[in-house]
Amino acid sequence: QQQVKQSPQSLIVQKGGISIINCAYENTAFDYFPWYQQFPGKGPALLIAIRPDVSEKKEGRFTISFNKSAKQFSLHIMDSQPGDSATYFCAATSLGRGSTLGRLYFGRGTQLTVWP
Amino acid sequence: KAGVTQTPRYLIKTRGQQVTLSCSPISGHRSVSWYQQTPGQGLQFLFEYFSETQRNKGNFPGRFSGRQFSNSRSEMNVSTLELGDSALYLCASSSRTENYGYTFGSGTRLTVV
Numbered sequence: 627q628q629q630v631k632q633s634p635q636s637l638i639v640q641k642g643g644i645s646i647i648n649c650a651y652e653n654t655a656f657d658y659f660p661w662y663q664q665f666p667g668k669g670p671a672l673l674i675a676i677r678p679d680v681s682e683k684k685e686g687r688f689t690i691s692f693n694k695s696a697k698q699f700s701l702h703i704m705d706s707q708p709g710d711s712a713t714y715f716c717a718a719t720s721l722g723r724g725s726t727l728g729r730l731y732f733g734r735g736t737q738l739t740v741w742p
Numbered sequence: 743k744a745g746v747t748q749t750p751r752y753l754i755k756t757r758g759q760q761v762t763l764s765c766s767p768i769s770g771h772r773s774v775s776w777y778q779q780t781p782g783q784g785l786q787f788l789f790e791y792f793s794e795t796q797r798n799k800g801n802f803p804g805r806f807s808g809r810q811f812s813n814s815r816s817e818m819n820v821s822t823l824e825l826g827d828s829a830l831y832l833c834a835s836s837s838r839t840e841n842y843g844y845t846f847g848s849g850t851r852l853t854v855v
Contacts, residue, residue: 660843660844662846667848668848668849669746669748669832669834669846669847669848669849670785670832670846671846672843672844672845675843715784715785726798727790727797727798728773728775728790728791728792728797728798728836729775729787729790729798729800730775730785730787730834730844731787732784732785733784734784735784735785
C-alpha cells in the first residue's frame with residue numbers, strides 16, 4: 627500500500643503566488659520527512675527536510691509545516707517563480723533501524739507549473 | 743565534492759537480455775540505495791547496501807539484484823529483461839555519520855524493446 631500519500635497530482639500557480647503541496651503518512655515510526663525537487667532528465671534533489679520535533683522549518687522561500695497528530699506535512703513555496711516549475715516529491719523514513727533502513731517512501735509526486 | 747555518478751545515462755536493450763548499471767556514490771558515503779522510477783508507479787525502492795552488505799530489499803522479483811564493492815561503488819543487474827522494466831533507475835547515497843538526506847544521481851534511462 628502507498629505509505630505516503632501526496633496531493634495534488636498537478637498544480638498550476640501564477641508567478642508570485644503560493645504553491646502548497648500536501649502529504650500524509652501512516653507509519654508512526656517515520657521520523658524524517660524530506661522533500662525532493664526533480665527537473666526533467668535529472669534525479670531528485672533534496673530541497674528541505676524536517677524532523678517531528680518541530681512543527682515548521684523554513685529555508686528561503688520554502689517552508690515545511692508538520693502536524694504530528696494528524697500525520698500530515700506540507701510544502702509551501704512562497705513567491706513562486708517559473709524556475710520552480712518541476713515535480714515535487716515528499717518522502718518519509720525512519721532514521722533508526724528496522725524495515726525502513728536505507729529506504730525512503732515517496733509520494734507519487736506533484737507536477738508544479740508556475741506561469742509567468 | 744563530486745555528486746553521485748551513474749553510468750551509462752541511457753541504455754537500450756532487447757527483451758530477454760540482461761543489463762548492469764553502475765553507481766559511484768559521493769566520496770565517504772557508505773550507503774547506496776537503488777530506486778526504479780516509472781510514470782505509473784512513481785519511485786519504487788529496489789535495495790540498499792551498506793559496507794558491501796544488503797540491508798534492505800524492496801518488493802521486486804529476483805531478476806533484480808545488486809552488489810556493493812569495498813570502495814562503496816555499487817552495481818545493479820537485471821536479468822531476462824521485460825518490456826515493463828523500462829524505467830529510470832536512480833541511485834542515491836548517504837553518509838551514516840551525517841544521517842540526513844539522500845543524494846541522488848541523474849539516473850540511467852533503460853529502454854527495453
